[in-house]
Amino acid sequence: MYLTYAEYQTMGGTLSETTFNDYEFEAETMIDWYTFNRLHGEESYPEAVKKCVYHLIFILDLNAQAMGVGSTENSQDGSGKVVTSQSNDGVSISYNVIAASELVTLAKDEMGNSIKRYLNGVTNSLGRKLLYRGLYPGE
Numbered sequence: 001m002y003l004t005y006a007e008y009q010t011m012g013g014t015l016s017e018t019t020f021n022d023y024e025f026e027a028e029t030m031i032d033w034y035t036f037n038r039l040h041g042e043e044s045y046p047e048a049v050k051k052c053v054y055h056l057i058f059i060l061d062l063n064a065q066a067m068g069v070g071s072t073e074n075s076q077d078g079s080g081k082v083v084t085s086q087s088n089d090g091v092s093i094s095y096n097v098i099a100a101s102e103l104v105t106l107a108k109d110e111m112g113n114s115i116k117r118y119l120n121g122v123t124n125s126l127g128r129k130l131l132y133r134g135l136y137p138g139e
Contacts, residue, residue, distance in 0.1 A: 002028050002045050003053040011054050015061060027056035027111075034115045035130040036139070042125055049130075052118035056111055063107040 003024055005017050013020065031039065031052065039045060119130045128136050 002031065002039065003050045003057075007050060008054060008057070011051075013054065013057070015057070019061070020057065023057040023060045024053060026060055027053045030056060030111055031115060031119070034112070035119065036135075038124050038128055038130050046122050048118050048122045052115060055114050055118065059107055059110050059114065 001024060005020050008015075008020055008024075015023070031049070039049065116131065122130050124130060126136075
């Protein structure tokens with residue numbers, strides 16, 4: 001586990017431990033894919049990895065809220081909907097509606113971009129760059 005629940009809470013996280021565990025697993029899987037599993041076997045993880053996981057959990061939760069299928073723990077009104085316009089006298093509210101497949105694609109793109117941004121230049125204990133797309137000797 002790249003980020004423990006206690007560390008997550010210390011960083012300001014508010015999700016339940018069950019929801020956190022689900023999202024942390026997804027975040028870890030994405031990081032492993034981008035880093036060719038270069039973090040496996042490490043005894044400790046760089047701070048950039050922990051911050052990356054925290055950010056990925058945030059993205060996963062936002063995506064779940066927008067799709068209306070996951071946690072709404074961080075949603076102000078609990079609906080997970082995004083208001084695009086609102087009028088007062090006639091009480092009219094419009095919500096941004098995006099197809100679920102488009103939301104998933106946007107979330108995956110944002111997660112990939114976040115991993116690249118957070119882990120750029122970060123190395124493991126062997127001095128290997130996590131995002132290096134080639135193979136190091138012995139890999």
